Amino acid sequence: MVPQSPAATELGLLLDVDGPLASPVARSVRIPSILDDLVALVAAGVPVAFVTGRSDAFVGEQLVRPLLAHGLAGALGSQGTRLFGVFEKGGAWAPVGPDGLGRVEVDPAVALDRTIVDAVAALVSSRFAETMFVDTTKRAMISVEQRIDVDADTYAGAQPVFIAALESLARRLDLGLRTGDDEALDSAGRTPYRIDPTIIAVDLESARLGKRLGARRALDHFAELGPLPDTWRTVGDSRTDYDMADHLHERGFGVRHLDVRPGDGPLPRPYPVDAFDDLADDEAGAAFLSACRERIGA
Structure with a gap:
């Protein structure tokens, strides 16, 4: 105790x-x-x-x-x-x-560029709006959160699909990132970003955070x-x-x-x-x- x-x-x-x-x-x-x-x-x-x-x-x-x-x-x-x-x-x-x-x-050294924020918002709006939303109050990172009217099991099923789509988007934007133990290098051989999933959200953030x-x-x-x-x-x-x-x-x-x-x-x-x-x-x-x-x- x-x-x-x-x-x-x-x-x-x-x-x-x-x-x-x-x-x-x-x-x-x-x-x-x-x-x-x-x-x-x-x-x-x-x-x-x-x-x-x-x-x-x-x-x-x-x-x-x-x-x-x-x-x-x-x-x-x-x-x-x-x-x-x-x-x-x-x-x-x-x-x-x-x-x-x-x-x-x-x-400002860890705040994500506006183009990244807009691209993730567009992804959520076009494919995942029924289960999640972008927290627009964030200043330095991107959080895509489970909708309150969506039950935990439904969100748990949608989250890995969203993470895969987010990783695909990151490759197109040349954003080197880590997801757990997996990494995808950018064209300079770096991984300055990270995907961090929780039970109610997925965060895209600077690896310094x-x-x-x-x-x-x-x-x-x-x-x-x-x-x-x-x-x-x-x-x-x-x-x-x-x-x-x-x-x-x-x-x-x-x-x-x-x-x-x-x-x-x-x-x-x-x-x-x-x-x-x-x-x-x-x-x-x-x-x-x-x-x-x-x-x-x-």
């Missing part, structure tokens, strides 16, 4: 959004205690970063706005920048203050505010979320990772990996946050 958390002044949290906080089915925060516990942890001085593939627009609407309704502004006080958002796997980021998201920064980059951006931000906690907890629902804990471990921090989709099987790591026996996704995330709040007395 979830290990005992250290004191608030010694603890930092890096949290994925889809899965641990927002339901992957409802695409929103459906468990009120998640919001209450996040507000209490921030008020207690715990630095919290949302490290997600979602856009700033999604996080602002589906997470920050509900947090404000649950008292976040009062919890932040003068410590507003102890809450931070890293979006699109490190492609964009912003502090969170009493008025919501601050100015969003975007890394990832949860490791997201964790680094969060730590760099918090380091500007003062000494970093020695102990961190990371929470996620996919294999790539382990990269947050990997980065912390490599930098010498104490870290434990909570995998909220334990049915996929834990990955072997040199640091502890936890899972609930009977909870998954946002139910596991809610239990984790409640335990953290209780154990630091927030």
Whole structure:
């Protein structure tokens, strides 16, 4: 189960959004205690970063706005920048203050060219509009997401067909890319892009993006505010979320990772990996946050 958390002044949290906080089915925060516990942890001085593939627009609407309704502004006080958002796997980021998201920064080195975005949008519109849509709020990457009115089995059947079509499009555009362990080189012999499928989406992104980059951006931000906690907890629902804990471990921090989709099987790591026996996704995330709040007395 979830290990005992250290004191608030010694603890930092890096949290994925889809899965641990927002339901992957409802695409929103459906468990009120998640919001209450996040507000209490921030008020207690715990630095919290949302490290997600979602856009700033999604996080602002589906997470920050509900947090404000649950008292976040009062919890932040003068410590507003102890809450931070890293979006699109490190492609964009912003502090969170009493008025919501601050100015969003975007890394132009990883942002996809408009011609690529338009070509993928045309592919989805012409062949896959019945099962998926393009998230037009993304600034640095392309996410093609399962429609909410489409059931999981139907989308699971359509996703590999879409990935094959996307790989074919990439070859025509001379976009060298990786899909899992497979690679298709561009004319210069490179693979600067990556296809990253999840249970509800397919992302086309710069190979530089990832949860490791997201964790680094969060730590760099918090380091500007003062000494970093020695102990961190990371929470996620996919294999790539382990990269947050990997980065912390490599930098010498104490870290434990909570995998909220334990049915996929834990990955072997040199640091502890936890899972609930009977909870998954946002139910596991809610239990984790409640335990953290209780154990630091927030």
